[in-house]
Amino acid sequence: DAKTTQPPSMDCAEGRAANLPCNHSTISGNEYVYWYRQIHSQGPQYIIHGLKNNETNEMASLIITEDRKSSTLILPHATLRDTAVYYCIVRVRTGNQFYFGTGTSLTVIP
Amino acid sequence: NAGVTQTPKFQVLKTGQSMTLQCAQDMNHEYMSWYRQDPGMGLRLIHYSVGAGITDQGEVPNGYNVSRSTTEDFPLRLLSAAPSQTSVYFCASSLGTKNTEAFFGQGTRLTVV
Numbered sequence: 441d442a443k444t445t446q447p448p449s450m451d452c453a454e455g456r457a458a459n460l461p462c463n464h465s466t467i468s469g470n471e472y473v474y475w476y477r478q479i480h481s482q483g484p485q486y487i488i489h490g491l492k493n494n495e496t497n498e499m500a501s502l503i504i505t506e507d508r509k510s511s512t513l514i515l516p517h518a519t520l521r522d523t524a525v526y527y528c529i530v531r532v533r534t535g536n537q538f539y540f541g542t543g544t545s546l547t548v549i550p
Numbered sequence: 551n552a553g554v555t556q557t558p559k560f561q562v563l564k565t566g567q568s569m570t571l572q573c574a575q576d577m578n579h580e581y582m583s584w585y586r587q588d589p590g591m592g593l594r595l596i597h598y599s600v601g602a603g604i605t606d607q608g609e610v611p612n613g614y615n616v617s618r619s620t621t622e623d624f625p626l627r628l629l630s631a632a633p634s635q636t637s638v639y640f641c642a643s644s645l646g647t648k649n650t651e652a653f654f655g656q657g658t659r660l661t662v663v
Contacts, residue, residue, distance in 0.1 A: 483640050483654030537583060540592035
């Protein structure tokens with residue numbers, strides 16, 4: 441599975457959009473981009489995933505560049521409860537193993 | 551549905567002791583896996599299973615055994631606990647070979663003294 445690179449930490453003002461970048465320059469054609477988050481020491485929580493098209497759900501939007509070498513997770517209106525570590529993961533379609541990096545620690549500031 | 555249930559939530563072991571961490575899911579998921587998370591780090595895959603009777607190693611399998619006799623359960627056994635195995639352990643499950651999300655349990659915090 442391709443490795444990912446994320447900034448170690450970010451801040452975002454409450455109510456503003458949080459844009460979390462991820463670099464996955466070695467991604468291959470059959471690898472999906474997944475985003476999970478971990479609040480305190482709880483189990484990771486699924487946010488969103490995509491292959492090459494942009495995706496949106498009730499939690500977030502995922503923007504994948506045309507060359508698929510990077511992506512951005514967007515939380516449109518960050519709240520204090522969005523403070524967490526966010527993991528960007530690439531995963532082969534037929535496999536169900538996730539290889540986590542160290543993620544981005546997002547702090548939402550009042 | 552209870553989702554993914556891990557027991558116990560906390561455990562303290564002495565070096566050399568053995569124990570089994572339990573993981574059960576009630577979603578009829580084929581895929582199950584175990585991860586460990588050390589302080590300040592992401593999760594690392596220990597072992598995984600693609601169905602009953604089938605298991606395989608992940609990134610950090612040494613010192614751990616698994617078996618998958620039923621779809622619902624995927625226990626993780628520590629054969630002879632070592633301080634280096636002090637960690638938080640997470641179990642996850644997902645539906646199958648299609649591209650699906652994984653659901654994680656709430657973790658077992660293990661301390662080996």
